[in-house]
Amino acid sequence: MIRCENLHVTFNRGLPTEKLALQGIDLTIPSGEFVTVIGSNGAGKSTLLNTIAGDIKSTQGKIYFDDRDVTKLPATRRTKDIARVFQDPLAGTCGNLTVEENMSLAYGRGKRGTLASALNNKLRKVFKEQLSRLNLGLEDRLDSEMGLLSGGQRQSVSLLMSALQPSSILLLDEHTAALDPKTAALILDISSQIIKEKQLTVMMVTHSMRQALDHGSRTIMLHEGKIIFDLASKERANYQVKDLLNLFAQARTDGAELDDDKLLLGG
Amino acid sequence: MSLYAFLGTLEIGLIYGLVAIGVYLTFRILDFPDLTVDGSFTLGAAVAATLIVTGQNPYLATLLGTLAASCAGLVTAWLNLRFNILHLLASILTMTALYTINLRVMGKPNVALIMEPTVLSPFEGLGLPDMYMKVIFVAVCAIVGGLLVAWFLRTQYGLAMRSVGSNKRMAQANGIVVTEKVYVGLALSNGLVGLAGALFAQTNGFADSTMGIGTIVVGLAAVIIGESLLASRSMLVIVMSCIVGSVLYRFAVSMALNADFLGFQASDLNLITAVLVALALVFPKLRNEWKAKRAIKEQI
Ligand SMILES: Nc1ncnc2c1ncn2[C@@H]1O[C@H](COP(=O)(O)OP(=O)(O)OP(=O)(O)O)[C@@H](O)[C@H]1O
Ligand SMILES: [Mg+2]
Numbered sequence: 001m002i003r004c005e006n007l008h009v010t011f012n013r014g015l016p017t018e019k020l021a022l023q024g025i026d027l028t029i030p031s032g033e034f035v036t037v038i039g040s041n042g043a044g045k046s047t048l049l050n051t052i053a054g055d056i057k058s059t060q061g062k063i064y065f066d067d068r069d070v071t072k073l074p075a076t077r078r079t080k081d082i083a084r085v086f087q088d089p090l091a092g093t094c095g096n097l098t099v100e101e102n103m104s105l106a107y108g109r110g111k112r113g114t115l116a117s118a119l120n121n122k123l124r125k126v127f128k129e130q131l132s133r134l135n136l137g138l139e140d141r142l143d144s145e146m147g148l149l150s151g152g153q154r155q156s157v158s159l160l161m162s163a164l165q166p167s168s169i170l171l172l173d174e175h176t177a178a179l180d181p182k183t184a185a186l187i188l189d190i191s192s193q194i195i196k197e198k199q200l201t202v203m204m205v206t207h208s209m210r211q212a213l214d215h216g217s218r219t220i221m222l223h224e225g226k227i228i229f230d231l232a233s234k235e236r237a238n239y240q241v242k243d244l245l246n247l248f249a250q251a252r253t254d255g256a257e258l259d260d261d262k263l264l265l266g267g
Numbered sequence: 268m269s270l271y272a273f274l275g276t277l278e279i280g281l282i283y284g285l286v287a288i289g290v291y292l293t294f295r296i297l298d299f300p301d302l303t304v305d306g307s308f309t310l311g312a313a314v315a316a317t318l319i320v321t322g323q324n325p326y327l328a329t330l331l332g333t334l335a336a337s338c339a340g341l342v343t344a345w346l347n348l349r350f351n352i353l354h355l356l357a358s359i360l361t362m363t364a365l366y367t368i369n370l371r372v373m374g375k376p377n378v379a380l381i382m383e384p385t386v387l388s389p390f391e392g393l394g395l396p397d398m399y400m401k402v403i404f405v406a407v408c409a410i411v412g413g414l415l416v417a418w419f420l421r422t423q424y425g426l427a428m429r430s431v432g433s434n435k436r437m438a439q440a441n442g443i444v445v446t447e448k449v450y451v452g453l454a455l456s457n458g459l460v461g462l463a464g465a466l467f468a469q470t471n472g473f474a475d476s477t478m479g480i481g482t483i484v485v486g487l488a489a490v491i492i493g494e495s496l497l498a499s500r501s502m503l504v505i506v507m508s509c510i511v512g513s514v515l516y517r518f519a520v521s522m523a524l525n526a527d528f529l530g531f532q533a534s535d536l537n538l539i540t541a542v543l544v545a546l547a548l549v550f551p552k553l554r555n556e557w558k559a560k561r562a563i564k565e566q567i
Contacts, residue, residue, distance in 0.1 A: 053440070079442030092440070094433035097426075098500065104423070105430050110442040113423035145500070 002029040002052060002169060002201060007061035009047055009225075021047040023225040025061070031168065034195060034202040034216030038209065040248065043222040045205045046087075049171045052203070054078045065169070080110035083162035083200075085155070087174040092158035095147030099138065099157060102146050103127045106161030130160045133190065152183035159187055163194045170195065172204040176211075188215070209241040219244075223251045268525065271398065278402045278470060280517035282463050283485055284409040284510030287493065288416050289459035290486030291509050296420070297452045298432040302358040302483050303343045304460045306365025307336035309479035311461025313369045316378040316474035325386045329465040336461020339365055340453035348446045370476050377475040378468075385469035401470050408466060409510050412459060417506040419455075428452055460486075484540050489513035491547040519543065 009022040021044045029035055037045050050056045054075030062071045065081050086092045093102045104118045131139040134156045176184035195202050206212050212219050219236055221229035228251055293301035315332035319325050339361055346357035390400050419425045430438040431448040468474040493512025497504055523539050524531050
């Protein structure tokens, strides 16, 4: 379970460029729930995921995993609970290490590295098995440098890597955005398989309304650092892509009106 | 080249092989350009020599020289990690401070070790002429050092360190504490360099406050030469190529200095080194550009 209480994040506090990226997020995601997150550019989606992962410190509010308060835990100490896949295929892997070395790192996620050998034949077998699920022929390229793989291949491996170590939470930030439609579909497919298999608690950010409605069981919409819409499974079943788009448009115009007000007051 | 000069060149090349491995760890593995080594080479030598002169066991003295140099690396890492000082600048600060510290440690600009016992003493008079024995001793040191580092880089811990230099965000997302790896890496790197300094002082019979000047460039030259000769993904080959690169560099320099028609003097060493490193850095780039140009021409 993930619980955010009145979560605030402010960038560049006190400077002219001050940005209220999250403004009081209250969110509870029960164990095993798959939530899709939508919202326009700059709404705070990535900030929310990064704050939950510990990359960004919250300026106010609390974060709990189950009943543990993790607000003060650094990112590295949350990795026992959290696996992630980033939007940028280059971000989730080390380009100048081999495929198997990358997988070995992910295999040790959240554990202290020892002076035992990072690779052995038993591990290679596990990695090969996993890679063969992708049907990309990567199982024969364990010792290829990661940087030689295409973006889609790298992203596929990142996804498998996120599942090598047990975790309870999976954070996906537009993890198919940089891929061609076919590869994106494959990655989404495998994501769903892994999520089901491991019964993960998932937050998936996406810009595709279709994906947002088709995956998971709940959809939230962020706007200017706030959750402006929270669709649970029952309601959501009646929603079409065009309904979501309407919500989007509404959020935009509301925002525009606010801006106009500001202008009037400021003038 | 006389046999004596040949063995001397080989010996220095092997000792600086340890420096090259240290430089490889910071520049290549951690992506942390560290100039501390100019100071930590001397520190290793100064601490070892001073302790030996005061009657300490040479092996203990060498160990303490190595540890002192490791601490210098920790200081650089601390300045960078704790206060966000740019890595290059942090290392220049430590290096500058070390110049004074080294003079203080020795109490004078240089310490002679001619008549003192050294790490080599137990092997003297075993029937092997000293000049061979010295080369074999430093070769064993360099190779054992190289094997240990290559082994380390293949462990879980070593792999985590490599990921830190490659992609910090990925490392962190996998629970790797970046700062810890940087501290350990800099301590290890400078420790190797300090060990090289301590060995250099004992095989050459002195420690001098200026002996470390240019260590970084020599180490870098060795790394680059090694890389361009032996392109490999195997950690063992890569680490050993640092030693090979260092030895080749020494022979290249000594040939340049000895070739009468070039008219170099011993004092031209730094210029030769800088030109060699620049060439080694520029050459792969130029080669790629030529290749690209040719490919374009062929397409047309
Ligand atoms: N490190 C930072 N420093 C300052 N401002 C930031 C920083 N990171 C994000 N922001 C700002 O915070 C706001 C929210 O950014 P965020 O990346 O969370 O948006 P997003 O919803 O993920 O958008 P997108 O759909 O474009 O990925 C944006 O206005 C952004 O400019
Ligand atoms: Mg984003």
